[in-house]
Each structure stands twice: as C-alpha cells, then as structure tokens.
Amino acid sequence: MKGPLKARLLPGKWDGASRVSCLWALLMVACSLARADQWIYDDSLQNGWQDWGWAPNRNYSNPSPVHSGSDSVSVEMDNWSDGIRINHPLFDSSPYSSLSFWINGGSAGGQQLYLRGVASGNFQPPITLSPLSTDTWTQVTVPLSSLVVANRQDFEGIVFQDATFSPLPVFFLDDIRLVDVPEPSSLLLLILGPVVACRLVRSSRVPL
C-alpha cells in the first residue's frame, strides 16, 4: 500500500494534469479559508442575532417549506405596519459587502416588502423588494451600501416590513447571511491562478 502512494507523491512522477489539479485544490482551499460569511439564520438565529420583530405571527422554527435544513422563518403581516427585525449588538460591518437571503411567497405570492438596515437604533431608508414568487424560493443579495449600513461601526439589524397598507399573507425566509468582502489575497489568487496553472502545464510537457 505504501509503495505506490509514495511513488505518486514524488515530484518527478507528476504529470501536468496532476500538478494543475493539485494547484487548483490549493487555490480553492486558500480562497475558502479567506472567506468568512456571517450566518444570521440557517435553521435558527446564529452568531448573536436576535428576534426583535413585532409582527405577531412570526415563527423562526417553521418546518415547511424550507430552503435548506430543517426550518425556515414564517411571517404573516396582519397589520399594515407589521414587520420583523433581526438584531445584533452594534458591530463593524466593514468585513461584509452584502446581505443574502432566500425568500418564498408561499401559496399566495405577490407580497411587497420593504427591506431596511438599522444602525444605532435608527431605521435607514428602505429598498423595495420585487413582489415575492408563489411557492418558489428566490435568492436576494443586497449590497450593504444600498441599506446605508456599509462600513459602519454601528450596524445592528435588518428589518422586513409590509410595503403596502394591507395585511400580507404568509411568506418564508431562510439562509440569511452577511457576505464577506473578499480578501485581496483571494482576489490575487483568483486572477493569477489560471496563469500559473497554464505555465505549469507548459513546463510539464515532455518533448516527443
């Protein structure tokens, strides 16, 4: 067992394809290590995020439908001003570029929602989400700059709020996270990776 394994690991025995595969594996590991999204909700609230909502019918342990895992968040807006707020003690948002989540309009669909950032207790100007799709999960990614909470030391929350003056039927949220700003080293690897790989292929070619 040990003999063949050793032979494969000797540098001189590697062909071009092996070198490229190894290099790409290392690049992907390096990039994944550099990334550090912050989960807000997967099957429950994570990393110190808390339910500060005021819509009376909200459930953070909803079993169906889910985008992934075992639970999602279900929300029913019974009053025109209802909303859910997910909050965290004040923190620096500069490591993150955007907010990403999956949302599903349930059997009704068409709900219209505002999304707001919160900083130092103040609701920032809202953006209006596209009407929700019926019985379909849709991923939404919003730059923190659009929520006026990018690169702030006092970021603390997000709010989904009824954008109409009417009650809204139940909808669902899942897999909510802050997406990190890629490290410069990751960007460099992604740019230089293909160039280095091509040079390795060329250098490993044996003349016939």
Ligand SMILES: [Ca+2]
């Ligand atoms: Ca889930």
